[in-house]
Amino acid sequence: MEIRELEYVIIGVGTAGLGAFSKVRKQTDSVLLIQHGPYGTTCARVGCMPSKMLIAAAELAHNIDHGSFFGIDGQYRVNGPRVFERIKQDRAQTFVGGVLKYVNSIPDKYKVEGKATFVDPQTIEVDGRLRVKAEKIILACGSTPYLSPVFEPLRDELDTSDTIFELEDLPKSLAVVGLGVIALELGQAFHRLGVETTLFGRSGRIGSFTHPMLQQEVMKTLQQELDIIPRGHFTQAKKVADGFELTYRTEQGEEIVRNFERVLVASGRASNLRTMKLENSGLVLDDRGLPRYDPLTMQCGDSKVFIAGDATEDLPLWHEAYLEGRIAADSAISYPQRKEGMRMPGMAIYYTDPQMASVGADFSSLDGEALVVGRARMGSGPRHEIYHDHRGLMQVYVDKASGVLLGAEIFGRGAEHMAQTLVLAIEHGMTVAEILQMPVYHPSLEEVMKAALNNALFQLK
Ligand SMILES: Cc1cc2nc3c(=O)[nH]c(=O)nc-3n(C[C@H](O)[C@H](O)[C@H](O)COP(=O)(O)OP(=O)(O)OC[C@H]3O[C@@H](n4cnc5c(N)ncnc54)[C@H](O)[C@@H]3O)c2cc1C
Numbered sequence: 001m002e003i004r005e006l007e008y009v010i011i012g013v014g015t016a017g018l019g020a021f022s023k024v025r026k027q028t029d030s031v032l033l034i035q036h037g038p039y040g041t042t043c044a045r046v047g048c049m050p051s052k053m054l055i056a057a058a059e060l061a062h063n064i065d066h067g068s069f070f071g072i073d074g075q076y077r078v079n080g081p082r083v084f085e086r087i088k089q090d091r092a093q094t095f096v097g098g099v100l101k102y103v104n105s106i107p108d109k110y111k112v113e114g115k116a117t118f119v120d121p122q123t124i125e126v127d128g129r130l131r132v133k134a135e136k137i138i139l140a141c142g143s144t145p146y147l148s149p150v151f152e153p154l155r156d157e158l159d160t161s162d163t164i165f166e167l168e169d170l171p172k173s174l175a176v177v178g179l180g181v182i183a184l185e186l187g188q189a190f191h192r193l194g195v196e197t198t199l200f201g202r203s204g205r206i207g208s209f210t211h212p213m214l215q216q217e218v219m220k221t222l223q224q225e226l227d228i229i230p231r232g233h234f235t236q237a238k239k240v241a242d243g244f245e246l247t248y249r250t251e252q253g254e255e256i257v258r259n260f261e262r263v264l265v266a267s268g269r270a271s272n273l274r275t276m277k278l279e280n281s282g283l284v285l286d287d288r289g290l291p292r293y294d295p296l297t298m299q300c301g302d303s304k305v306f307i308a309g310d311a312t313e314d315l316p317l318w319h320e321a322y323l324e325g326r327i328a329a330d331s332a333i334s335y336p337q338r339k340e341g342m343r344m345p346g347m348a349i350y351y352t353d354p355q356m357a358s359v360g361a362d363f364s365s366l367d368g369e370a371l372v373v374g375r376a377r378m379g380s381g382p383r384h385e386i387y388h389d390h391r392g393l394m395q396v397y398v399d400k401a402s403g404v405l406l407g408a409e410i411f412g413r414g415a416e417h418m419a420q421t422l423v424l425a426i427e428h429g430m431t432v433a434e435i436l437q438m439p440v441y442h443p444s445l446e447e448v449m450k451a452a453l454n455n456a457l458f459q460l461k
């Protein structure tokens, strides 16, 4: 077996791994990237980019469907093969293409392909043919769709976000397992493209909002458009001639047996570290079986191992993966000196319609007694009226004593842009009164944001 000794090993050539590599490479020649599976990153290949392209097609169809209110009547036919062809073309040329151009520019001596596993705290084995002894290791190996035991035996036949964009045409019917972000974004998109779609939840929760009023608002609004069964569990999944037969027991004990041409399982993701023989790593593991780490340095305990991106299972978002890759690299470079990175306020956006956006602290993490909740209905905004879109609600969470904005949960048209504004305000520790001094254009969707902040200010007085 080949043996190499190096200063740095980076496991995983995704967003986090590439972010780390570009920093480490500036310091040393003694670095190796190990990549298992196709290059191109999860985001560009099977994540952010293809999902948003599918959503863009669905949005177009939906707008035509709802044009008559505005005096626009149109007829159209969804060309399923073309929908997937466009996604694959632009993915290859622009998104994956861009990543591959960068990866190909990295000389071969810095890259090796194969599955990395731990042999001991400083030794990584690649597919049983190479052993790398590294002074410092950066774990940036991402995550994989999680399937519950009832679906696991059919893993190779069911769809996940890893396979759904490879379809050649739209299915006639689709079951979506889960009511999280992938389920809602893709489930709504397939429904709008004419696929008979049913979404199955587990706990009755939908999306990410933590305030009960917003949970209810989302469920009520999305159920007006989508077939959603919120609470229950699957007892059986089997392959039949023309697809799959699923058996689901609702909370009330009713058994639902339905056939679907395809099944998209979107029930969360599991860190790829779980298959890397962590038991040999010497790392201290938490109760999930993943390494304990410091989010300011991404260092695992007091080891020379650093972690970044979806591998942590904590903040599985593109901007966090990139930032964590950079923080992990800085920490590894300055080791044994401690170097803390700057973390951002939390921000997550669901590209559903209406959009859902969370910024700063969740309602559930805040002390209700010390809080003022400013609220506004999306329908109250003049720009929303212009679009004849009255769906949604937003809330801002404000510290009662200081008037500082702590967080916001936004459900409605324009949520992504309001989140971008409010995250800046949170980052700068602004009070509600200070945010309200900023100009807001008229008529803009942001006028609802102003109404929610004014509602909070009124309660603070
Ligand atoms: C459908 C979908 C939509 C998404 N949409 C958004 C969005 O709109 N906005 C957003 O912010 N985020 C989104 N995300 C999340 C975002 O894509 C991820 O947070 C981000 O890509 C994670 O990057 P990473 O570097 O941690 O992992 P990855 O990009 O997955 O890179 C890890 C790499 O390591 C490789 N690897 C795994 N195990 C090993 C091993 N043992 N040895 C060597 N290599 C290994 C993997 O094959 C992979 O190539 C989406 C995700 C999905 C699935």
Ligand SMILES: NC(=O)c1ccc[n+]([C@@H]2O[C@H](COP(=O)([O-])OP(=O)(O)OC[C@H]3O[C@@H](n4cnc5c(N)ncnc54)[C@H](O)[C@@H]3O)[C@@H](O)[C@H]2O)c1
Pocket (backbone or CB within 6 Å): 148, 177, 178, 179, 180, 181, 182, 183, 185, 200, 201, 202, 203, 205, 206, 207, 233, 234, 266, 267, 268, 269, 315, 316, 317, 348, 349, 350, 351
């Ligand atoms: N717009 C975005 O930023 C975006 C888009 C897509 C994905 N992502 C990232 O990808 C990650 C994974 O997305 P996800 O949707 O798979 O996870 P998720 O955690 O958002 O949702 C998982 C859902 O599956 C449900 N579930 C779990 N087990 C189930 C079962 N046995 N039966 C029925 N339902 C079950 C959960 O209750 C939950 O509703 C997210 O955490 C997110 O960070 C982000």
